[in-house]
Amino acid sequence: MTGLRYVYAVCRPFGAALQAQLPGVAGAPPRLLTHHGLVAVVSHVPEADFSEEALRAHRDDPDWPAGTARAHQQVVDALTAVTTPLPLRPATVFRDDSAVRVMIERREEEFLRTLDRLAGRVEWGVKVYVDAPEESAESAESAESAEPASRSASGPDHPRQRAEEFAARLHASLSARADxxxxxxxxxxGPSGAAGPDVLNAAYLVRRDASEEFVERVDRARDDVPGLRVELTGPWAAYSFAGEETGEETAEPEAGESAGERA
Known part of the structure; x- marks a missing residue:
């Protein structure tokens, strides 16, 4: 089959079967390309849509990157159910299978080191939003002017301050249970105003066998402070931790590769 090779993730060999009839990007099913003891999960995509020039053109169409990212995520989610994948950026493509093998050879040590660090772990996302609307500038100024002198030095106890203190405590508690x-x-x-500003937006790398306790800690925190909404997402493949310890992402554009914007 002709076309470019779209790479979803790199992982160690695994015995479990992927979900049957799993659709990939551009509708092509993913397959496993094994090389040097590593597996690249790839599928064929048309050059007309995934060449460097085509990817640049698609950036002006908000629907196209979103659709590609959804299909990419679906494959990575299926991998996460059966192994520990090292996900690459959406729209990471190579000319052919040989180019994918060259990439694996050049980055073999890095991939193995990162897969060891992620083994048996998943990513959870936690956000804390201020549901109640922020006080207006006028009411805040009025409250501050009415504060006794004894309290003015430390500032009034605004809802935002309480929210930030809660978020700091929650982050410390969850970090203690995460790797x-x-x-x-x-x-x-956003313009809808459906949710207020977030005071916490963080990802946590958690062992699978510790995830139940991690989720329980989030659940127990939900009612601690009125006017706040705690949102938990996951478990996901460890996108936020796929790079080196510096936090850099794993997949960078390189010769023979086009990397689209990460959604």
Whole structure:
């Protein structure tokens, strides 16, 4: 079959079968390409859509990257159910099988080291949102002017301050049960205003056998502070921890490769 090779992830050989009739990116089913004791999970994609020029053009179409990312995630999720994958960025493509093998050979030690670090672990995501609307600037100023002098030095006890203190305590508690943690930048709540600003947005690398207790810690924290919403997602493949300990992502564009934007 002609076309480029789309690489979803790298993993160690595994015996379990992938989900039957699993569709991949562009509809082609994923297959396993074994080389040097590692497995690259790949599928064929049309050059017309996945060449460097085509990927640049698709960036102007918000629906195309989103659809590719969903199909990519579906394959990685299926892998996560049967092994520990090292996921690569969506839209990581190579010219042919030989180019994929060359990539594996060049990065073999790095892949093996990272797979050892991720073995038996999954990623959980935790976000804490302020559900109650923020106080307006006018009401905040009024409250501050009414504060007794004894409290003005430390500032008023605003809902945002309480939320940040709660988020710090929760992050410390969850980090103690995780092997690693990666805070992400806060996200804008968006024009809908359905959720207030987040005061915690972090990923946690957790052993599978410790995940039940990790989830219980999140559940126990949900009612600690009124006006906050705690959101738990996962378990996922360890995207946030797929790079080296510096936090760099594993898949970088290189000769013979086109890497699209990560969703």
């Amino acid at each position: 690693d943690a990666r805070p992400h930048a806060p996200r804008d709540p």
